[in-house]
Amino acid sequence: MGHHSCCNQQKVKRGLWSPEEDEKLVRYITTHGYGCWSEVPEKAGLQRCGKSCRLRWINYLRPDIRRGRFSPEEEKLIISLHAIVGNRWAHIASHLPGRTDNEIKNYWNSWIKKKIRKAPAAPNVTTTTSSTTSTSPPNNGLAPCSGSTATSDVHHRRLQHPTFSCAPAGDHLQLDAIIGHHQSTSLALPVAAGAGQEDSPPGMSHHCPLFMFDTGVVSTPFASAAAQQHPFIASFTAAMAEADTPSCYHLPPLVDGMGAMGMCMEAMDDHCGARAGMGNGCFGDEQRQRRRPELEEEEGEQLGQHEQWDEEQLLMWDDQEVLTPSNMEAMQSGAHSLLFMGPNA
């Protein structure tokens, strides 16, 4: 096991950090900032490599870090986001202010262990995504599962979906693809028969969240196409169309630089080989244009204002839930985005 180039120096200490080391690092960074991490240890008087300093600061010493157990809302969010973006812990962490990717990763891994232990005789759950044995719950085939060694292709590691193609898609394709995939593959979580609802992730049914979309885009052709294929979306879009609902972009983007529809976009994006951009025609520019700058600023403020995301901002659905006047009203208020939990077959 070799060390990093930054750790090749002699006398580089490893292992747990002492309180004295923590103090040195905190003192240095609070007065000088970190700038170049490779220079931090020397300037701070630490016998550590820069990488180790960075990790210690980010995962433990940062002043805005939140410690302690995850709240149920945070758990829900982690699970939902994981179903959408896969093992992109840093990305998930960016939606949970004060939480680190490491913390979320650890939480997830222990949660997975529990699930596996609880369901030793789980039915054979396969998707067409990967032939590798998976220890993660199926993410609707949208993201590869952990447990295997790192692949060389980071793009495919991020989101793999057999149904998404590189074809220059119209607005329909992305959701068509998801729905098509949903209809053709098993989405059941690997819980043992008769294990009961309590084995589902908090706040979820036995089916993973399928997609997330913004309540302001229901009138797009894409949504219309989706509505033809799914009764829930049909009722939802119809109701929203009647309500003349304003756009709302109050959730942080699920995918960098994108609105709440981003999951679909990124999947397309990955397969189109164009990273973090929609300019390739995979998805219409319409939604992007609707994303007004002032609303983006508002998002930023919200992230700062809220210690955690709560259900006042994130509406979660599953198709056993009906569209009631109250949740309809919540969406019409423009302060929500909708996370649709995949249909229970």
Next chain:
DNA sequence: AATGACGTCAACCGCTCATCA
């Protein structure tokens, strides 16, 4: 009380990406 199984979490490792000369 001793011991082993298990859970948690901090830290490390190897890799990729971005940047710059």
Next chain:
DNA sequence: TTGATGAGCGGTTGACGTCAT
């Protein structure tokens, strides 16, 4: 264009605490 370097990310490991036997 290419190679070097640093930053960042995800996977994995190992130490330590807790609990059950």
